[in-house]
Amino acid sequence: MIVTTVFSLVLILSAAAAVAAGSGALFVGSGADISAIKSAERTTYGGYVYAVHVAGGYAILKWLGNPEGHGYVGYHRVSGEVWQQIANGGGEGELGNKGNGAKSRLLHAGVPAAIVAKLCANWPSDANPCPDY
Secondary structure, eight states: OHHHHHHHHHHHHHHHHHHHTTSOOSEESOHHHHHHHHHHHHHHTOOEEEEEEEETTEEEEEEEOSSSOEEEEEEEEEETTEEEEEEEEEHHHHHTSTTSSHHHHHHHTTOOHHHHHHHTSSOOTTTOSSOOO
16 A cells, blocks of 8 residues: 555656656646546556547547556547547557557557647657657
8 A cells, every 4th residue: 555655656746747847748638538538547457547638539548557567548539428449558668669659559540640640749758658769
């Protein structure tokens, strides 16, 4: 319990530092969409939701495991506040290798390139699920 509490506190402080530094936004989109996506993620995996970006009926969520691990999940709006997972990946190997990051997986899932560009824009450098290579 103490490890989980300390880990959560470190994540919160890290998120606050990233935002304070102006290095990108952790949450982009309406509060209702972000809440619905976070809820879907917690129901599926139970990881810590670090960041969510929403654009044009699609979303990308960055998660952190407890105490290790990280990854992303791509979502598509089914209707209203119901979201369906369409892509995922994680781990340093996947996120660090060209072709395995969020950009290529979202494009492969049929997300329009213009929407992928919006979803992948303005992330803090330490949280970017779709880095440029």
